[in-house]
Amino acid sequence: MKKLTDILKNTPVREVRGDTAAAIGGLVYDSRAVKPGDCFFAVPGTQSDGHDYIPMAVEKGAAAVVCERMPADAAEGVAYVLVGDSAGAMADMAAAFYGFPSRELKLVGITGTNGKTTTVTLLYDLVRAMGYKAGLISTVVYKIDGREVEATHTTPDPVRLNVLMREMADAGCEYCFMECSSHAIVQERTRGLDFAGGIFSNITHDHLDYHKTFAEYIRAKKLFFDGLPKGAFALTNADDRNGRVMVQNTAAAVSTYSLRAMADFRCKIVEMHLDGMLLRIDGQELWVGLLGRFNAYNLLAVYGTAVLLGLDRGEVLRVLSMLHAVSGRFEKVQAANGTTAIVDYAHTPDALENVIQTIEEIRAPGQQLIVVCGCGGDRDRTKRPEMAAIAVKYATTAVFTSDNPRHESPEAILDDMAAGLEPGARYLRIADRAEAIRTAVMLSRPGDIILVAGKGHETYQVVGDVKHPFDDREEVRRAFDALIK
Numbered sequence: 001m002k003k004l005t006d007i008l009k010n011t012p013v014r015e016v017r018g019d020t021a022a023a024i025g026g027l028v029y030d031s032r033a034v035k036p037g038d039c040f041f042a043v044p045g046t047q048s049d050g051h052d053y054i055p056m057a058v059e060k061g062a063a064a065v066v067c068e069r070m071p072a073d074a075a076e077g078v079a080y081v082l083v084g085d086s087a088g089a090m091a092d093m094a095a096a097f098y099g100f101p102s103r104e105l106k107l108v109g110i111t112g113t114n115g116k117t118t119t120v121t122l123l124y125d126l127v128r129a130m131g132y133k134a135g136l137i138s139t140v141v142y143k144i145d146g147r148e149v150e151a152t153h154t155t156p157d158p159v160r161l162n163v164l165m166r167e168m169a170d171a172g173c174e175y176c177f178m179e180c181s182s183h184a185i186v187q188e189r190t191r192g193l194d195f196a197g198g199i200f201s202n203i204t205h206d207h208l209d210y211h212k213t214f215a216e217y218i219r220a221k222k223l224f225f226d227g228l229p230k231g232a233f234a235l236t237n238a239d240d241r242n243g244r245v246m247v248q249n250t251a252a253a254v255s256t257y258s259l260r261a262m263a264d265f266r267c268k269i270v271e272m273h274l275d276g277m278l279l280r281i282d283g284q285e286l287w288v289g290l291l292g293r294f295n296a297y298n299l300l301a302v303y304g305t306a307v308l309l310g311l312d313r314g315e316v317l318r319v320l321s322m323l324h325a326v327s328g329r330f331e332k333v334q335a336a337n338g339t340t341a342i343v344d345y346a347h348t349p350d351a352l353e354n355v356i357q358t359i360e361e362i363r364a365p366g367q368q369l370i371v372v373c374g375c376g377g378d379r380d381r382t383k384r385p386e387m388a389a390i391a392v393k394y395a396t397t398a399v400f401t402s403d404n405p406r407h408e409s410p411e412a413i414l415d416d417m418a419a420g421l422e423p424g425a426r427y428l429r430i431a432d433r434a435e436a437i438r439t440a441v442m443l444s445r446p447g448d449i450i451l452v453a454g455k456g457h458e459t460y461q462v463v464g465d466v467k468h469p470f471d472d473r474e475e476v477r478r479a480f481d482a483l484i485k
Contacts, residue, residue: 102195330344397443
């Protein structure tokens with residue numbers, strides 16, 4: 001329990017009515033989860049407004065309510081805190097309630113369209129291999145040193161974030177690496193956190209269903225760097241045309257990384273094979289088990305971050321050579337007849353093209369490339385024809401299928417994809433994803449390469465509001481087994 005006055009010290013407040021010394025047991029923004037003694041945050045949302053649920057929260061025993069509009073009927077014995085921004089106040093108060101845990105960690109955030117999960121996971125694996133305790137907040141999973149916690153969002157809400165970081169600090173973690181999604185930045189979920197540094201990976205068209213314009217999407221990413229403090233570092237991709245834009249107003253010390261230009265941290269791909277790459281980073285050669293130009297960028301960002309955190313360069317390079325690919329990112333499934341399936345999370349045009357171009361670099365003459373991909377429902381529709389065109393451009397055979405249709409018709413999504421193709425383009429459309437994967441395997445010859453893109457690590461298919469069990473990797477293995485039999 002903490003006094004309301006204590007957790008309000010760093011929060012801009014317009015007015016307080018009631019007992020500001022009220023003892024607060026927890027912080028909640030979902031009225032259904034309120035328990036006696038909790039502080040309820042009335043946060044306006046895209047689907048509903050938390051102010052409509054203030055009476056329910058009070059009825060369930062809320063000791064305090066933080067809101068942007070004072071209710072007409074204030075209940076006795078409840079403290080009402082009027083603020084200009086409920087979401088921001090929740091972030092400020094969550095940090096104070098849990099004792100500012102991010103200050104006890106070397107917290108590094110990464111934002112960008114692609115590469116976030118791989119980069120934070122490799123950083124987490126790197127420092128733990130070097131003997132440090134660390135935390136991880138990613139799209140795939142949250143980790144407190146070695147303990148795994150199920151991930152609910154790429155970047156969780158401020159209360160959950162501070163709970164996780166308090167557990168990390170109490171467990172003796174020295175580092176925390178987290179993905180910072182554009183949604184989270186705009187919704188102020190990362191507010192109130194003390195970052196030691198930030199990384200920019202790249203930016204391509206994505207999430208326009210939420211941000212509406214590409215300019216707004218860029219602005220959302222840039223806000224993260226605008227908020228970095230003096231004394232932190234900002235590591236940006238010099239090869240991305242928006243890399244400099246991201247850091248032009250930051251107070252942090254700016255460093256750059258590049259595969260093509262002069263930069264603080266540089267890398268060159270010397271060789272690339274199906275089982276890995278030979279890289280030259282800052283003049284030192286090392287073999288890595290990851291594949292693709294995009295992974296060279298990810299590894300270089302990891303190396304640069306580790307150096308900026310003060311870790312030994314030579315030891316960092318040694319450990320980098322021992323790291324493995326992240327689940328669902330260019331993950332290989334081998335068949336007994338020599339056919340290779342690659343399962344990847346690529347769900348944007350840029351990510352899909354990056355993965356396919358990597359395959360093109362290692363594909364031998366005569367090897368077919370069969371691409372299975374789709375586009376998610378209730379998401380940015382502008383990328384659907386782009387992804388279809390990329391698949392058809394490179395693949396021997398392209399198979400379009402479902403990818404988390406949510407509340408949209410799978411066939412309608414496939415119509416959107418096909419609308420961007422030239423007349424006479426060769427492709428198959430099979431809405432059933434399992435059947436699409438089986439068809440791709442049946443069309444393959446021994447030694448061919450099959451790319452199954454879009455879902456990667458996900459072990460479900462979202463139809464309506466329901467998550468149905470589905471794992472691309474397992475479907476590929478079943479199809480391979482059936483082919484051999």
